[in-house]
Amino acid sequence: MESARISQWLNLLVCVLLLLKAEGSLVPLILVENAESKGAVCLDGSPPAYHFDKGFGEGINSWIVHIEGGGWCNNIESCLDRKDTRLGSSKQMEDIYFSGILSNEQQFNPDFYNWNRVKVRYCDGSSFTGDVEEVDPTTNLHFRGARIFSAVIEELLAKGLERAENAILSGCSAGGLTTILHCDSFKTFLPSRANVKCVPDAGYFVNVEDISGAHFIQQYYSEVVSTHGSAKNLPTSCTSKLSPTLCFFPQYVASHISTPIFVVNSAYDSWQIRYIFVPGSADPSDSWNSCKVNMSNCSPDQLSKLQGFKSEFERALSEVGDSPSKGMFIDSCYAHCQTEPQETWFKTDSPKLANTTIAKAVADWFYGRSSFRHVDCNYPCNPSCQNRVFDLKDLPGI
Ligand SMILES: *[C@@H]1O[C@H](CO)[C@@H](O)[C@H](O)[C@H]1NC(C)=O
Numbered sequence: 072m073e074s075a076r077i078s079q080w081l082n083l084l085v086c087v088l089l090l091l092k093a094e095g096s097l098v099p100l101i102l103v104e105n106a107e108s109k110g111a112v113c114l115d116g117s118p119p120a121y122h123f124d125k126g127f128g129e130g131i132n133s134w135i136v137h138i139e140g141g142g143w144c145n146n147i148e149s150c151l152d153r154k155d156t157r158l159g160s161s162k163q164m165e166d167i168y169f170s171g172i173l174s175n176e177q178q179f180n181p182d183f184y185n186w187n188r189v190k191v192r193y194c195d196g197s198s199f200t201g202d203v204e205e206v207d208p209t210t211n212l213h214f215r216g217a218r219i220f221s222a223v224i225e226e227l228l229a230k231g232l233e234r235a236e237n238a239i240l241s242g243c244s245a246g247g248l249t250t251i252l253h254c255d256s257f258k259t260f261l262p263s264r265a266n267v268k269c270v271p272d273a274g275y276f277v278n279v280e281d282i283s284g285a286h287f288i289q290q291y292y293s294e295v296v297s298t299h300g301s302a303k304n305l306p307t308s309c310t311s312k313l314s315p316t317l318c319f320f321p322q323y324v325a326s327h328i329s330t331p332i333f334v335v336n337s338a339y340d341s342w343q344i345r346y347i348f349v350p351g352s353a354d355p356s357d358s359w360n361s362c363k364v365n366m367s368n369c370s371p372d373q374l375s376k377l378q379g380f381k382s383e384f385e386r387a388l389s390e391v392g393d394s395p396s397k398g399m400f401i402d403s404c405y406a407h408c409q410t411e412p413q414e415t416w417f418k419t420d421s422p423k424l425a426n427t428t429i430a431k432a433v434a435d436w437f438y439g440r441s442s443f444r445h446v447d448c449n450y451p452c453n454p455s456c457q458n459r460v461f462d463l464k465d466l467p468g469i
Pocket residue numbers: 365366367368460
């Protein structure tokens with residue numbers, strides 16, 4: 072009787088331990104010190120934050136700084152909506168688990184597991200480009216994303232980033248865009264002998280007309296840039312020639328980036344399809360909804376429009392240039408952000424191009440073992456894809 076109870080408890084304990092092992096360990100939230108005195112604060116005025124898991128062994132002087140994503144806010148109303156959420160306030164943030172490119176286990180992250188790994192939380196709504204001095208007392212909104220970027224990097228320098236021999240700036244979605252927009256400026260913070268490279272994931276947002284012929288995303292980005300006062304913090308190599316709005320798009324910035332960069336993206340990025348190519352405003356009758364939630368539901372006509380999107384994506388991507396220092400892993404999976412989820416980063420059944428996982432392609436490129444530039448065949452040709460299926464309730468506007 073008693074021993075049966077003990078063995079039940081032991082079973083439970085084993086289950087809990089297995090669960091913990093599968094999840095990795097919680098990485099605590101760290102608030103940036105002195106950020107408030109620099110005015111480098113989240114939308115609500117709270118200090119920005121990040122998570123840091125220290126490197127070990129041979130990784131002790133190597134760093135991944137990974138930027139969280141989460142869309143943008145393009146006007147006072149939408150910024151007020153996010154101000155008291157985790158995307159606008161560190162008061163709402165919690166400890167998190169690291170996985171994929173941030174995992175500390177060799178079996179899940181063979182080339183970077185022992186690096187110093189940092190995840191920077193996103194709480195400004197402008198991909199870290201904003202900087203407006205004034206704060207309207209009626210809204211108490213702070214537009215200070217660019218100051219947050221500098222304050223976080225300065226704190227990390229003091230924690231050992233200043234001794235980095237290897238460093239990667241990466242990020243997902245709006246954090247992938249941050250990675251592109253700040254790639255060269257990140258390098259300037261680091262020792263000149265350091266091997267510094269950038270890996271934007273799902274951040275190559277393209278300037279396309281939506282299916283109704285409207286310039287939805289261009290209009291939206293122009294509102295982001297003007298709300299946050301972003302113009303002066305966008306790459307001057309671009310803003311000296313083009314409007315700040317255009318310089319918020321990777322395709323007008325990419326050819327000027329001198330730091331090596333590796334673009335991880337789907338050519339049918341599920342976020343871009345749902346919110347840029349077929350935003351709600353372009354499909355008032357909701358005739359795309361079943362296709363947007365599950366790509367295998369798309370009609371032949373919708374699929375041919377999506378092949379057109381892929382062509383436009385590839386044209387925009389060509390601006391990255393073809394030097395061996397520019398790598399790319401462009402699959403045809405209905406996905407968005409593939410470096411942090413373990414399933415897409417490095418597992419036996421992860422998506423592959425040229426029989427190579429994203430983890431191996433990025434690492435081979437980073438260490439100069441081989442270059443990697445592959446754009447997948449058209450959907451649904453790649454059997455290794457893990458195509459996302461969404462809920463209809465995930466379809467409201469951005
Ligand atoms: C996606 O759509 C296909 C085709 O209609 C269907 O067979 C599949 O079950 C759907 N997937 C999910 C998870 O609903």
